[in-house]
Amino acid sequence: MPIFDLSLYLVTDRRLSLGRSLEEVVVEGVKGGVTMVQLREKECSTLAFYELAMRLKELLSPYKVPLIINDRLDIALACDADGVHIGQSDMPYAVARRMLGYDKIIGLSVETLEQAKLANELDVDYIGISPVFSTPTKTDTLLPFGLDGIQQVKQICKHQAVAIGGIHAENAKQVYQAGADGIAVVSEIMSATDPCKAARILKETLKR
Template sequence: MRSIAGADIYGITGEEHSRGRDNITVVKAMIDAGITLIQYREKEKTMLERYRQCEILRRLTQDAGVTFIVNDHVDLALAVEADGLHVGQDDLPIPVVRKLAGPSMIIGLSTHSPAQAAAAVEAGADYIGVGPIFTTQTKKDVCDAVGLTYLDHVAQREDIPFVAIGGIKEHNIAEVRAHGAETIALVTEIVGAENISKRVKAIRKAMERN
């Protein structure tokens, strides 16, 4: 099973923030920039539109050896044979998702507190999202920022792979890295860049400053 281990950047799609480019174009640019872990997150399209995009993205990521995660929709993840599925606190419980998705699919869960992190480990999540670290406008239903204290807690006390997420940009990514995050998710900072390859290089350089 592919995992998030070894990935420095967790790229997440966001077509409404992508300067008029579609998710296919953006993911191609992410792959060309060397991102090895990509999540398809699309809230506004119909399921058929999502499926058609994910069919293409699955082929692209598979050919490139990139781990492909689908957000929220276990049926979509199964239909395109994605490597994994990422769900939130208000989605189906992890044991139910595991029953539907099978033993080989990577399952990630968004968490916002120490109690949720512990529950995710107990439920059998393969990795957790930790955040939002900073205030973010990318998601409409996002909770308040949890700050770096929760990130410290997970890095120091939880034995599970995790991804820091939420309001992370080139200017603050070194601080997030310094607090123990090895894998960091970015949305608008990447998909909204005029030159994605150039921006990814700058982000990686910034990550080395801690």
């Protein structure tokens, strides 16, 4: 099983980057303490997605930060990414594992306690608890878990869990204390005027 650190997980969204290149924001976030990066692209062509993934992989390599591709197994395979993150309506886990093998990271989003329980039957590398709080960046999910929901998931689930949705510097510590193995953020870093500083603040919050 691959070794990785879920503690500060950045999920990209170029629409929130305040006109800056996605690569610039990601690298600054990594310099501030981001430990994993998920490249999420819903609106670009396959070629543009592939080229961006290749650039990010090269930029992240010196920092030893894993690059995870959202949903697109073809892109993950083509750029030899460190793994893929799938949702409940994406490619079935068994197919993803067969295609990627066991030396790659596979994460799975869970949106209910029942889905978290069912994930125990799969040898995924981690689950994403989504969403913890309501957020404008994820409008296609069910009711938020809240802090109590994180605790409930961790009581029934055997996997590492990263929490996502409405997390920022003011509530990150509470999410961590509720049992999450890591926090995933989008706008808190992507839209920060100083992504490096924003990541550093989140990282220091978790350490405290």
